[in-house]
Amino acid sequence: MAADGVVPTLAIRSSVGVELWSSAGPKQPYEHKPDLPREETKNCRSISFSPDGHYFAYSNGVEVKVLRTGSAGALWPLQCTLPRPKAFYLKFSPRGNYLCTWEHYAITKDRPEGAPNLLVYEVATGNEIFAIVQKNQTDWEPSWSSDESIFALVVGGEALFYDLDGGAAAGFASTSRKIGGSRGGMLSLGPGNCPPYLAFYTPGAKGAPSMCKLYKYPALSQNQTVACKSFFQADRVEMLWNKRGSGLLLLTSTEVDKSGASYYGNQAVHFMATNGDTCSVPLSKEGPVHCVKWSPRANEFLVVYGYMPSKAALYNLKCDVVFDFGEGPRNCAYFNPFGNIVVLAGFGNLPGAVEVWDVQKREKLTNLKCADTTLFEWHPNGEWFVTATTAPRLRISNGFKVYHYSGALLHETMWPQGQELLGVEWQQCPDNTFAEPKVSKAKQEGIKSSQPVASKKAYTPPHLRLLKEGKNPEKYLPQPQATVPGLPAAGAGNNKKKSNKAKGNPVQNRREPAINGGDADALSAVDGAAAPPVDESPRKQTPKQRAPSKQQHQQQKQNAEHAATPPADQIGTPRHINGNGHGNSSSNVEKDRKIRSVAKKLSDIKKLKARQNQGETLELNQLHKIEMEGRYLEELRALKLSA
Template identity: 35%
Template sequence: MAPPITLRGSDGIWMVNGPPTLGSRPDFPGETSSKTKVVVFSSDGALIAWCNGESVKVLKTSDYQQLWDLPHAKVQCMKFSPKGSILLLWENYSVNSETQQGNANLHIYNMQSGKLLKSLIQKKQANWDPVWTNDEGICCRNVNNELHFFENNDFDSIKTKLHMQKVSSFALAVSGPPYYVAGYVPGSKGQPSFIRLYKYPNFGGLGAAIANRSFYKAEDVKMLWNNAGTALLALTSTELSDQSYYGDQGLHYMNINGDACLVPRSKNGPIYNIAWSPKSTEFCVVYGFMPAKATLYNMKTEPIFDFGTGPRNCCFYNPQGNILCLAGFGNLRGNLEFWDVKQKRMITQTQSPDTTSFEWCPDGEHILTSTCSPRLRVANGYRVWHYTGTLLQQVLLEQNHELWETAWQPAPKGAYPERPIRYGVVQAPVDVPQPDVKQKAYRPPQARGTEASVKLHEYEAASDPTKKLNPGHTGEESKAAIKNRKKREARKAKSAQEDGQAETEATASVPGGPSLSDLGRPQLTGNPEVDKKIKNLNKKLSAIQKLKEQQQAGKPLEKNQLDKLKTEESLLKELKDLKIT
């Protein structure tokens, strides 16, 4: 079962159930104040906090009992530490009229005691929040062009400092130990900008940096570590350029081994989005003038798969890293492409128009798309999807009611393991209209009623650049290669289907419990991994049937055999989930 969904809008804060039991969640107390500006979860979803314009409420999500009520009415930003032991509150900076001294506006609270640990001054809202590693071993904060480090949530003393002249931003790898940090220094007076990687706490000396990358044409830099903390991507950009309306951009790769290079691109144009795989073994880049190209790279920055071109400007991995969504939002029509990352195969394609927010569910199978204010003030609402393209729920708010934010409740790490990918269509509620993805393109009046048509764009097909091509090959399979591939796939599908049917007939009924026939004959999907799992489940159920027959005949069973009987219900449920409906 998927976790619930939290919504914030002009009606306050409310919560609804996730799939499959979609609907309201009456046990959640909610908030009716229209002054609620921010709501956050802890990373494991155990705590939820919001500010209603009077105070900050902290609740446990297990029973929705209030844990703390903190006296801060003007909080603009909030953040939990990775383990949920600390809550940060940020208010707009102000100056005391009597003393002409700045008021502390960054407050650090201990969530076990509810006590205020420290109040600091943080003038700018940009990059206001300190950054922790996942184990909360160290915490880093940028103060007056210096990086201050704290250990084990002791904010009374600065453990060490990283001195980089005019450092404007940093990125801390969340994994470790050992810990790594990257600092960015913008260029000035003809000098290039640069990024340096350091291993904590070895910051002293000229050779302390383990990697260095310098570049020109960089007014802004976005740095992104992979989950393993072994490599960093840095997207540099300028607002103006003589050659492009979008300015100049560059994508740089650095790792903790000291390697640094420019990520190659096969098409000119802006870089719209970059995303690391949660498995930290690859990354995806969406770039180029429309229709944009999407490319998958390995850890050597070599292209390993080209998704072709299409109307997209975003890429999102699911939490398990086995599905990638390529999307087109903003001035695009909400195109959604779901890809099997391992098989390099498109699962499905659909559209979610007027989408302003996209988020994967922690289970890695469902998606939440929303239309929120102030980006769009009409038709505010949200949609819940399955990655096979099925629209499970669509909720639109009434007129004059605004939706500001939507979010899945996070789940603890490992709560939702990776599951085999299905290529069929899941069953949707009858009353939910499914999107029409085959919409006709616009044609001018003088061209209507005629057979002639004009294509605005010629889309490139997906391809694998790692495969060796014959001389003069265009990148597409030849007719002979396509014919041979189809024959191989047909033989595999036929063999798998015969094996699956034989096993299904052998385990058609299980005395004393639910039967496979109640679930319907398992249908093979054509996906080798899923079909293999279906056959293994049938073998296990067949073994359980034999044990039950022995038990009924009076034969005593061993403890491990009795434990095997207890797994029957879970095996049947898993087999049912693998079916294509």
């Protein structure tokens, strides 16, 4: 719920423009209000709220606009415009007094050395106060102290510090301190009290380990380190401070696992404290580290790690496991702003299972499914969260949904076909704007999603469905037929052709038995004449060849009469149609095949019985097969008797 008249506002960036939506309450739909900004543009690359929510900035491909947010029902006036048409990233300072813009580094004919692509503007006036070349896109963001008195960034592996106590113009004129200088160095300023603690990472080289050192600004000498942690197998490190700036987590990773054990490389988690303590975080399961998050209360952190199904565990500042969330298909963790609720989710290449946990009571509140989620963010009130399907990760079924932590769906908007949702972001609020919500298992009333839900019923094969219904599956199987309906019996067509040939050529009819397996020479001797070889190759005949002469016709007639009259010793002697004398061979082969088939089934049943005697649980179809043993035995006995 909104507090003190604060209305939750959601900034939306899409392929058609930038707009802000709000809702009057949990049961009211989110929609664009007339008093909220809206601009149609196809070139918006970034949107950003200031940490206190007083300013909203976005790029439109022509310039960067900074708006001053207002209360409900009031217009958002334009604060300033910045001449950065190619701005790719926008980032406010901790108190919202400065805005940093970054764009891709480019070389032109007019400026072959390249123009500065990282610029800092003063929000109150819109004046540019600092510009520098920053080619690194991954770690482009500069570091600020909580009171904005120190500005620092890494250029070429060297950390540059600027003191702004005397004003931005004088402070950005020259660097006050430098540290590092080796290629690949990284810097991170801790939040909390000022002067801040800072961490500087130096990658290892030539067999030397990588190293991360803690300093207390402005004491940056080599002998003034507060804590130091060295480790091997670290091509890259991600530094995560807790909210108080008293603890630092290092997520180290390598791109390639030289041992070949993991496709994802190697990951490890290390802990450093401003009191000088350092240790490696113990992980009880092998596999990659998917996510590391600090609790907003700054006294605990959560790690999701291991091969799927991954494990999730909650650690204290001594790196001891205080609670194990068990295993599940998840790779993300999100604490609400108060740290009393945490969401464990499986996004990306996982199906989108979401678990909501009460951190204080260590119990699960609910489970829900948020498929195809590419963006997740808690609302500042700590009760709602938004999930979105955005481009370019997914270009279809774009949209966003707002949930209550109990799992109730409060709002759903699906993007029109042909348009793409690029990003959503909650408006931030100053501290103490919302009271810490009281966690309850009571589920709030929500709306029904318009998206189809996949069936949770497991697929059951047809034969198992029939068994559950008490039916015999074999009765529903198609029975083999002797002939195909509508066609003559097998071999009838061939016999008809042979009979027609026999009528037209008696000599060929008498020679067929020899061709079917008899001795052709012996049969020719019995017939009393040797048949001349027949040339079956196709030849083109002339008209004279087609019309035989009278002498040829008489000779053919005499040969036919001689062939039709058998010798005296052959009259009345029966002759076998099959020269080998195996007229019943086809039926014997069929019986042998059936016997082998039944014997194999009985052998399978014997194996199933052995598995059943060992205590193994069999499937329904396997139990049904065992019940058919008696029938198979009778069938085998009948086949052997008829053989």
